[in-house]
Amino acid sequence: MNALRSTVDLGLSPDRTGKVREIFDLGDQLFIVATDRISAYDVVMDQLVPGRGCMLTIMTLAWLKLFPDVPNHLVTADPEQFPAPFADHRDALAGRSMLVRKAAAFPVECIARGYITGSGWRSYQAEGHICDHVLPQGLLKSQLLPEILFTPSTKAEQGHDENISFEEACVTIGEADASTLRDLTLKIYGTGADYAADRGVLIADTKFEFGKIDGRIVLIDEVLTPDSSRFWPAADHVPGEEPPSWDKQILRNHLDTLDWDKTYPPPHLPDEVLEHTARRYREVLDILFPEEVARWQSVLS
Ligand SMILES: Nc1ncnc2c1ncn2[C@@H]1O[C@H](COP(=O)(O)OP(=O)(O)O)[C@@H](O)[C@H]1O
Numbered sequence: 531m532n533a534l535r536s537t538v539d540l541g542l543s544p545d546r547t548g549k550v551r552e553i554f555d556l557g558d559q560l561f562i563v564a565t566d567r568i569s570a571y572d573v574v575m576d577q578l579v580p581g582r583g584c585m586l587t588i589m590t591l592a593w594l595k596l597f598p599d600v601p602n603h604l605v606t607a608d609p610e611q612f613p614a615p616f617a618d619h620r621d622a623l624a625g626r627s628m629l630v631r632k633a634a635a636f637p638v639e640c641i642a643r644g645y646i647t648g649s650g651w652r653s654y655q656a657e658g659h660i661c662d663h664v665l666p667q668g669l670l671k672s673q674l675l676p677e678i679l680f681t682p683s684t685k686a687e688q689g690h691d692e693n694i695s696f697e698e699a700c701v702t703i704g705e706a707d708a709s710t711l712r713d714l715t716l717k718i719y720g721t722g723a724d725y726a727a728d729r730g731v732l733i734a735d736t737k738f739e740f741g742k743i744d745g746r747i748v749l750i751d752e753v754l755t756p757d758s759s760r761f762w763p764a765a766d767h768v769p770g771e772e773p774p775s776w777d778k779q780i781l782r783n784h785l786d787t788l789d790w791d792k793t794y795p796p797p798h799l800p801d802e803v804l805e806h807t808a809r810r811y812r813e814v815l816d817i818l819f820p821e822e823v824a825r826w827q828s829v830l831s
């Protein structure tokens with residue numbers, strides 16, 4: 531399994547470096563590379579989880595195939611079709627990179643919630659509702675919601691995103707587009723959550739991003755990965771308790787044993803924590819998309 535810290539190590543110069551992804555602006559296309567960096571509590575760890583970027587990317591590609599009628603930004607993830615200069619680094623970039631059409635991203639994050647947890651649970655406990663959705667009394671933490679909720683949030687350039695009402699989303703991006711994003715969000719999440727639940731994986735909630743290309747709304751960014759969603763093992767789901775998250779729980783559990791103030795610099799992690807974390811990503815990929823695992827075997831082994 532090759533590991534990638536940064537495309538800079540390949541001699542490349544990304545136009546944007548996020549916590550995990552590096553983005554190259556090619557004009558009307560973007561080349562998006564998912565590295566093997568991992569963050570917890572908003573701090574990027576010094577060490578890598580080898581293959582993590584591949585597993586996240588391969589999962590996104592697999593979901594996109596499952597939603598053939600939802601327009602999306604993908605041009606290709608086939609290493610043979612990488613443009614220069616990325617073609618010179620096929621081995622390092624295969625499986626973790628996507629060439630996509632550049633969209634004008636909507637300034638709202640489209641969140642779907644099937645189970646009540648996270649900021650939704652906190653808001654329900656404090657006020658009895660999530661955004662503008664009033665909910666029945668007596669729901670338990672992590673319980674299945676009576677219906678899937680669309681709870682948009684702002685896409686903050688700095689700091690944390692803030693939940694907004696559907697009406698506020700309408701003010702920001704217009705009612706017609708807001709309605710389309712809501713309908714797409716509910717549809718994609720519903721289809722994905724059903725597919726995963728059939729395989730013993732609950733997707734508690736997720737965040738999608740959409741953009742416009744030539745006036746058409748398309749799904750962009752990563753899709754239904756453990757980074758953009760909460761994945762829970764269905765077997766461990768007990769309403770009233772917070773199920774362990776599929777992927778980052780190992781890391782968080784370890785970090786919580788340390789006397790670390792959750793600011794930079796991050797602590798040095800034992801190999802065992804990194805390996806166990808990598809196995810968790812692989813496990814859920816194997817469960818959900820065994821055919822894609824076989825197809826990308828050379829990258830994943
Ligand atoms: N097709 C696309 N067109 C324009 N922007 C995109 C596209 N796909 C993804 N993005 C943007 O690229 C960024 C992905 O990088 P990432 O490191 O995940 O950033 P963030 O920290 O904002 O999540 C996001 O801001 C996302 O909106």
Ligand SMILES: [Mg+2]
Pocket residue numbers: 751
């Ligand atoms: Mg992101």
